[in-house]
Amino acid sequence: MKNLKIFLAIVFSTMTIVSTAQNNAGLKLPQGFKATLFADTIGSARHIAITSNGVVFAKLMYPNKAGKSIIRLEDKNNDGVADKISGWGKYGGTGIFVKGKSLYATSNTGVFLYQLNDNDEVIDTSAPKTIVKGLIDRNQHESKSITLDGQGNIYVNIGAYSNACQEKDRMPGSKGMMPCPILDSAGGIWKFDGQKENQVYGDGIRYATGLRNVVGLDWNRQTNSLFVTQHGRDQLNSFYPKLYTADQNAELPAETMYEMKQGDNAGWPYVYYDPYQKKKIVSPEYGGDGIKEGGENAIDPTAFFPAHMAPNALLFYTGNQFPEKYKNGAFIAFHGSWNRAPLPQEGYFVAFVPFKNGKPNGEWEIFANGFSGLTGDEKVKNPRNAKARPCGLAQGPDGSLYVSDDNKGAIFKISYAK
């Protein structure tokens, strides 16, 4: 009898595990939300974009096994799973953006523009217009993320090819360069015309600076301004063990979100943001001691998050499908940390920051979790064991939220079922 009970308990518990996995593609979501595995193993899917007809485009970091680097996905029978998938392109990259019938995609050095037809198929995959070219790519922070404003201007992140602008990058004891010469051509957001062909640095403007590496950015239509999420610096403790313990290193500096107006400076490499002191602290490469404040000319973050979680996508929700609290709030895809050892890794989830009148309104929260494939509250210890790593976000025409993964190449579709 007792055995039977145990047996039944096991049967039921496995049944619920299986069914939640099937219903929500393995994700943990707030009450009332459901998810489907829209696509799987398409390649290292970085950012995604969705047309007004619901066609999804994904930019791959490297060409996939079939040699394609931009993937088009369509869900013809509308069951939450892509059933028509094709691809083209040979260049790896991160950025992709759709505006009407214009599809923008980035390599690590430029921006290309494809024209879509009425069915949102690319008219000529072999002949995109080159919109921007010649941007710096020195391996580190090489990906170019993009977004457009309402005026047809394109904003391109050009990450700094450095951790903290040392004379010798990541060399213990090497000093920070003053002024940091990297900022002339990287470490910020550049603004270009969205239609003009063959633009180079000189044709655009450095819209905002002092950003080590931005992967997530979005134009907020309510405030009519640009918001970005920055990847903070790392290795404070490996280079300055006298100033920072390993545990402090795991929690410093904060990952940050900024509203960037033209000419704004977020302070990298001279300062970093300390989430405990809630201050901009002078980097040790520039004479800081972990306490000294700096960055008088730099702006403060709009919101901040635990260190090293790698905010890889930012999306302001403008749909009508999700409950009211999500309207105009920010979703952030946290790729997941790798440099918090000896502490467990963090991130590997999609977070939500409620907004009101263009400002954060309350604490951030985890919206979708479980991408790593680990059960319960188990944390990722070794990044290679994480099944999926959230990297891109896009909103479908019906208000569903799509999340891409650049590890195995999954796309999740999250909807609210009233």
Add this chain to the structure above:
Amino acid sequence: MNYRRILILCFLMGGFAINAAAQDLVKGKQLYETRCLVCHQADGGGVPNMNAPLDGASNVVGTDIARLVRIIKKGYSERVALDGFYYGNAMTANPDLKDVDIANILSYIRTSWTNKASTITAAQVKAAGSKK
């Protein structure tokens, strides 16, 4: 010469050799934990697209010791395909490490996780270093 003596001597020497090797790996592990683990991780698995794995890496268990020594001393950021994948981060240089330290680290990473290659001596590191 007494055969028994030679035998005992052999045993002793063998014991020392094993002992010395074991010590090297402990030191190698310590150095790995303070200098390499942050990027290459406790399981040697690295971080996809970011930091190369050392566990199961053909170069790490391979025979080009000079290349491994150079990478550890000078750092590494060439973005070439390593077993078919690319890694975007820049590896820190370790100009202050002595040959014996590098030998210990190399011995550790070549024999840890699923890696089963030979250990490396300081003399090998020295020879490799002078090759350039």
